[in-house]
Amino acid sequence: MRLSPPAALRALALLAAGTLALAGCAGQPGSQDGDAVATAAPTSTLTISAAASLQRSFDEIAKEFTAAHPETAISTIAYDGSSTLATQIVEGAPVDVIASADEKNMAVVTDAGLGGDPVIFATNTLVIAVPKGNPGKVKSLADLAGATTVLCAPQVPCGSASATLLQNQGVEVKAASQEQNVTAVLQKVIAGEADAGLVYATDVAGEDAVESIVPAGAEQVVNSYPITALGEQPGAQDFVDFVLGLEGQQILKDHGFGSASAGADG
Known part of the structure; x- marks a missing residue:
């Protein structure tokens, strides 16, 4: 059946549009089977x-x-x-x-x-951490001598800093335990296993289970x-x-x- 000129023009236009659509789909990387373009994996x-x-x-x-x-x-x-x-x-x-x-x-x-x-x-600098409510009534470094106190081990940075701070202030403390990292000291204070512990100021930030006291001389012992x-x-x-x-x-x-x-x- 022969198409009239207007009908023939419409048919050609539809055919061209279909061809362009197919070409556009073929040119989309990663669009096979309708999948989105994948995010590159870490290298x-x-x-x-x-x-x-x-x-x-x-x-x-x-x-x-x-x-x-x-x-x-x-x-x-x-x-x-x-x-x-x-x-x-x-x-x-x-x-x-x-x-x-x-x-x-x-x-x-x-x-x-x-x-x-x-x-x-x-x-970072050191603070005295005590359990909420401060049951040991610790107010200063001097009070640590008579309290159950937990410190970091001497070879750990917080332990070395604690030793320097206590020596500078003339305070001698016999630690109930010496921990291998500052997190362990803080956890013992939180658990009520100690009246106090020397930890970094950053360790008590936002920690509701403990209170902190900035000891005299803390600003002179700075860990880099x-x-x-x-x-x-x-x-x-x-x-x-x-x-x-x-x-x-x-x-x-x-x-x-x-x-x-x-x-x-x-």
């Missing part, structure tokens, strides 16, 4: 070791970092005392970034030929936190740069850490 995975006192801040930093760097995944952040982390790394633990709570334990790593030049990214990338794993230096950048520094500040210029290691 690098990081393992990070960080001082126990960094846990809340680094958990948040890791979340924001991976959102800004989808090409890099963080498989593990191991939180512990800096001395423990340094020993693990020197003994061969596969770690891409280390963030220590002091320069002494970072030196253990770098003196072994691992990592680049560490950069100070935060500072260094960070460095270990090896050449893609994304490791990006993480270090993120911690040192504006967003990372703001997160650390929000969690109570001082700036890198606030003082030297105590």
Whole structure:
């Protein structure tokens, strides 16, 4: 059957439109079977070791970092005392970034030929933590001598800082226990197993189960936190740069850490 000229023109127009539509579908990458374009999978995975006192801040930093760097995944952040982390790394633990709570334990790593030049990214000071209600009636460092007091072990940054603070103030304390990281000290105070413990100011921030007392001389004993990338794993230096950048520094500040210029290691 022959079409009239107007009908023939309409048929040609419909055929052309159909051809263009098919061509458009064929040109859409990832549109086969109606699937959306897939998000690229991470091409690098990081393992990070960080001082126990960094846990809340680094958990948040890791979340924001991976959102800004989808090409890099963080498989593990191991939180512990800096001395423990340094020993693990020197003994061969596969770690891409280390963030220590002091320069002494970072030196253990770098003196072994691992990592680049560490950069100070935060500072911290000590407070006396007591259970809610302060049942031991602790008011000062001097009161720790007669109270059940928990401290960090001497080789741990918070333990070294505690020893310096107590010595500076002429106070001698026989600790009920010496813990391998500051989190363990805080947990014993929260559990009521101790009248008091010396922890970092950041550890008690937002912790409703304890009260804190800023002891005399605390501002003179400042822990400096260094960070460095270990090896050449893609994304490791990006993480270090993120911690040192504006967003990372703001997160650390929000969690109570001082700036890198606030003082030297105590």
